[in-house]
Amino acid sequence: MAVYTEVSDEELGAFINTYDIGALTSYKGIAEGVENTNFLVQTETGPYILTLYEKRVNPNDLPFFLGLKEHLSEGGMNCPTPLKNKQGQSLGHLAGRPAAMVTFLEGMWVRRPTVSHCEQLGVAMAQMHAAAQDFELTRENALSVSGWRPLFAMCANRADTVQKGLQAEIEAELDYFEANWPSDLPKGVIHADLFPDNVFFLRNELSGIIDFYFACNDLLAYDIAICINAWCFEPDDMFNVTKTRALLKGYQSVRPLTQAEYDALPLLARGAALRFLLTRLYDWLTVPEGALVTPKDPGEYIKKLRFHRSIRSAADYGIEE
């Protein structure tokens, strides 16, 4: 739930008039997104999404995020496309915040992904990786291995309040990953947060991908690893090999994995589990009393981390090479 910034009808109307999209006829704050303020705006020419960037987004990253969406749209991906105002700019200002208007994407995210959804996700992710190959801007992954230890340091001394022994377990993981994280796998722009709520489907066909605010340059297969964790476990935390196979099948129908990427999957999935465990743990232990957003339970990702640590090779998942 997130309308952090109130906008008056007068200032929004004036902002809309900087675009060539007709007059404003309606707007509603959307109770989605924990980082920014989003409005579903209607004008004489249709619906749009207006985002006001709040302080958790670094304004220096906005050209990368907006440029990437524009680049992917031009490359044929279905994702929100930034509108250019009459001055040709996609980034504006409203109510003291950086602000951008994007096209409205039809579809809904699925609460219970099926095997078919996972396969379509694989296809779309590989298409996104391909479409972004010639994108010129770059953005470092602030939440890659080197960012994990500083993040953990801010909450490590309370980790054992979540589960006894967790602090030592995570410290051993950090030691392991700092020594063993691969650097020679294919790289490119990854979404880095492709959870089900960021992928829309319409009549069971994937209709688009949203929320590129973690996108960055990193190992392509790491994006797959994030999705295995986010899409291929059941609500009871059991690993679903059929969904994982479908995800990889979809992905490889566009871009086959190299042998090294395939071999690295258990390590990448274990690293992806640690990365989301760390942010959830941090949020869990530092969320202020009475915050608007309920933090997600880190327990789910403790289990995923341990599961992947128990895997000795990609074949152990039950997936084919």
Add this chain to the structure above:
Amino acid sequence: MAVYTEVSDEELGAFINTYDIGALTSYKGIAEGVENTNFLVQTETGPYILTLYEKRVNPNDLPFFLGLKEHLSEGGMNCPTPLKNKQGQSLGHLAGRPAAMVTFLEGMWVRRPTVSHCEQLGVAMAQMHAAAQDFELTRENALSVSGWRPLFAMCANRADTVQKGLQAEIEAELDYFEANWPSDLPKGVIHADLFPDNVFFLRNELSGIIDFYFACNDLLAYDIAICINAWCFEPDDMFNVTKTRALLKGYQSVRPLTQAEYDALPLLARGAALRFLLTRLYDWLTVPEGALVTPKDPGEYIKKLRFHRSIRSAADYGIEE
């Protein structure tokens, strides 16, 4: 901000299919409304608003609320019109809640109402009163004079923490109104919550009225009194006689006030100020730590109450008879 009930794409899709409005293509929770959960739903035939009624709404009142909106729409008023499902019902169930779909109303509420907005509001309110005259259902005003003392009893002992002497002041008001509230003025269905956020304008023309969840049978002029408080004071709490005149002019262009109604305006406006002071005071003193909704400062209505108490006759406002 209010999405109290989460709804999955599957259950919403099934619910939409009980209506003859095409397939669901999108839905977003709306960060508006403190009582219910609202979604802006898009189907193949256009946008709609879906409301899930939460526990603060009495289900027994829903036929009145939905019937009233239907009746007003048929009478030519612009307000959300309940859709009937394939069984001819306007009330359904979704995610364990009573639920209804209504038409989407274009327009936005104005943060800074002008004299013209006030005059248009007066016209629309009188049209609403006229259109509702032959509505057959009735609903008692739970927040009329007889409801004020029980409401105050739940927070009276903490009233002086807001302002010293407030408890005694409000008790004297309650004594006064219980002895002097008029009963012989014209009655009918009133909106009872016609604040600026419930009145939409499009290109500075009033485009509709929403949120009938306080509508009830009461004195028609009491609705005017509520609006004087809500629309005709400036942000510095100064009374704006020009806006009040415009409101009354608009109203009387449709239904002239009786002499008794005109004479009662100071008393009704003072009572309306007390009614909103009491609910704000109650919310202010009982809101749980860390609640999603920030309660409104009761101080504004303390000032309005005192202002109207200082008025000896309607002419003292500077308005003509």
